[in-house]
Each structure stands twice: as C-alpha cells, then as structure tokens.
Amino acid sequence: MLGEPEKTKTMTETYLIVGCGVFGLATAVELAKRGYAVTAIDAFEPPSPWSAATDYNKIVRGEYDDEVYTKLSIEAIEAWKSDPKFKGIYNNCGRVMITPSSFKARIDYENAGIANLQRFGKSLDIEYFNGGEELSHRFEFLRYNSLREGETSKFNPYGGLAHSGNALRAVYKEARSLGVRFLFGDRGKAIHLLRRNGKTRIETKDGSHLTADKVLIALGANTARLLDLKNQQSASGLFVTFIKLTQGEYERFKNMPVLFDCEMGYFFPPDPETRLLKIALPGIGARNMQDTSYSSSKVSLPRFKNENPTDTIPQHGVREAKLLLSKYVPELAYHRLLDSKICWIGDTQDSNFIIDSVPDCEDLFVASGDSGHAFKFLPNIGRYIADKLQGKLNDKMTQLWKWKESEGFDPARCGWRLNGGYPDLSEIKFHNENKPKL
Secondary structure (H helix, E strand, O other), rough: OOOOOOOOOOOOOEEEEEEEHHHHHHHHHHHOOOOEEEEEOOOOOOOOOOOOOOOOEEOOOOOOOHHHHHHHHHHHHHHHOOOOHOOOOOOOOOOEEEEOOHHHEEEEEEEHHHHHHOOOOOOOOOOOEHHHHHHHOOOHHHOOOOOOOOOEEEEEEOOOOEEEHHHHHHHHHHHHHOOOOEEOHHHHOEEEEEOOOEEEEEEEOOOOOOOOOOEOOOOOOHHHHHHHOOOOOEEEEEEEEEEEOOOHHHHOHHHHHHEEEEEEEEOOOOOOOEEEEEEEEEEEEEOOOOOOOOOOOOEEOOOOOOOOOOOOHHHHHHHHHHHHHHHHHHHHOOOOOOOEEEEEEEOOOOOOOOOEEEOOOOOEEEEOOOOOOHHHOOOHHHHHHHHHOOOOOOOHHHOOOOOOOOOOOHHHHOOOOOOOOOOEHHHOOOOOOOOOOO
C-alpha cells in the first residue's frame, strides 16, 4: 500500500472543498475519516453534469510508464474490486488494445506500463493476437472484425471499467454518512476567489462568503475559471457518443471487455440499465478560448452540454464513430448516434496532476490537472490529497504533482495522446442529432 488512513480523531481544523467531482469527493471522505470538519460545495449535487466523471463508463486501467502511477493504479483497482460500496459499479472486464505499429511512442508507453505491472505481479496473463481471425476466435463479439494479418492486438484482463456516475453517488453517500456538510445550487456555486488579510474566501452565487482554515479548489477542467493556474492546465474537450442496443444485442455484448483502438477510438460494454453503448473518439478534440479577469491572454474553459444542448460531436465525428464500429462490430454500425456530448478534461503538459498549495497562499490548495486519467483513482486519491493538505505527502508525489508555472502548451502535442488537433468550438460544425434520417 502507498499509505494507510489515519485513525479517526476529533480535530478543530476546518476544510472547505470547492468542487464535488473525483478529487473533491475523495478528499472530503478522507478528511472526514481523519476527524476534520469538512464543507464541500458545488453548483450541482453529485454526479454534477459538469463533472468529467458524470457518465456511464470510465476506463480503469493499470498501465503506466511511471511507477508512482503504477502503484497508485494497482491500489485503486484492488479497492474497486474489494470495497463493498463499489459492488455492481466496477466491472473487471479487461481491455483489448489495438495500437498501429507506426505509433511508436504509444507502443513504448504500453510496453513500459505492462512491464511495470508485471514487476508487481499483475497482468502476468496478457494475451497477444495477430490479425482479426485470432482475435475473433478469442472473443465472440469480434467475430466480424476486419483486422488484417500483421495487425496485432493484446488483451489485458487486469482492470476494466466503472459506472462513473454511480461511483460518484456511492462516494457522496459515504461522505454524507461521515458528516461532511454539502452546499449546492446558488449556495454552492463558486463565482469568485477573494484574498483578504491573508485569508482565502469563496464568494458564491447567492452572495455568501465561505472560508475555512484550508481551502481546496477541485473544479476539474473548470478550475481556471476561478483560479489563475498560470498556464499549467488547458480545458480540452473530448467527444463521446452512444448507441442503444436491442435486448438481443445487449445479451450478446454485455460481457465484452473494453475495446481500445488508440487511433480510431474505443467503446465499452453496454450499460445494464439503459442498454446504451458508449463510444469515445480521442482522435478529435476541441478548445473553448475565453477571456479571464486575471490574464490578458485567453484560456480554454469548458462549455457544458446542459447549457449548450447543440454541443454534440463534430459532423465528421459521425463518420469516425461509424468507421470504428464497422471495423470491429459492423453489425452495430447501423445504429443512430444518441446523447453525443463533449467531455471536458483538465489537460497538463506532462499529464501529471496538479496537487499543491498555491504560491503565496498558505491556506489555499488546488487539486486539478486530471488529464483524462484521474477517475480510476476515486477509491484512493483522497488519501494523498489530504496528505498534501497536511504537509505529509511523500517526496515522489510532491515532486510529480507540484505547481509548475508554464508559458502555455498545446494539448494536441501531448505525445501520449493521439489526436488530430484541437480547434476552437467556434470553428466546429456540430452534428444535429434531431435531424430526421432520410
């Protein structure tokens, strides 16, 4: 284990957490377990429609080329599997991975990640396949795939997915049972961060000013709307869409692993309650450049679907999704795309989190920079954020997640993510899902 929770004891120090997504809820639970008085605020009750974790499925993987994240992911996966509150929420279905041989950086990353897992005794049973026929013999749901001879793939049974919306609900329920005080709506929507007499205060939409001994900003991709992150983070929009399976199709696909083609996209087992199958398109992304009160240059900030219902996927994204389905499960390619949206993540240049105190503000901390891979750590990341708040985080994590001012960066240049650019939302022609089919 990377760390052990402290015994519960009564403390007088108070904490205010701004944001009830993965980082915020996980930290609220851990601080409450340690006996502290915690108030957590958000514009919405979990799962918030603004949180990147509000969805049906998120990948829970263990492959990392950095041993710190490898250990953290193993600890998280074991918690997903054993913690009663995640029963029925986590699915250890494994993941089929297809990476073209031309994408050397991605292949090197995956190989290093597998080697790290195997050093800790995990993923010793990975299976490798050559071409589509071998893959179809192993997985019935891929019987019609069109991988050619020479195209390789692998199956890692260690990991899988979690129903992210239900996971947030479970942790929120636990936080309430531990005595965490929550404020939502106008009382919980932070609109300004104020510094007065060396103290941090959060102004909310109803005009209240909230404070505590220590304040943690954990607003995900939206963090830079409240706090100047000095160009460390950019809100990147990644596109997801869904198809609805028939009951017969659901029965056939319900036990499939996650399929991850790093060039084309990935899709998940269908949701048991809705029969919706989620498709993610990491090859296309977006930004939303906006003015801020603290900088002369624009910053990319989220634009959320509940306030902009026509933000679906780009028109060419329809073809991308259909090509992905056609290559692996062509019998599903006829389905109409539904509930398409932008999933906003807080990208950093090196994909490391930002978990640190804010310079020159002893009582103010930030936990952000999810870079699209933070959700899996919901069971355990709170322990390490709480350690940082209390000055006890180990040196390796402190260095990895420290505040690093930057001149700005282009998320499209992140070597670990393959994509075709990040145009501004103003440049995108969105697919009209309500348009009748001809």
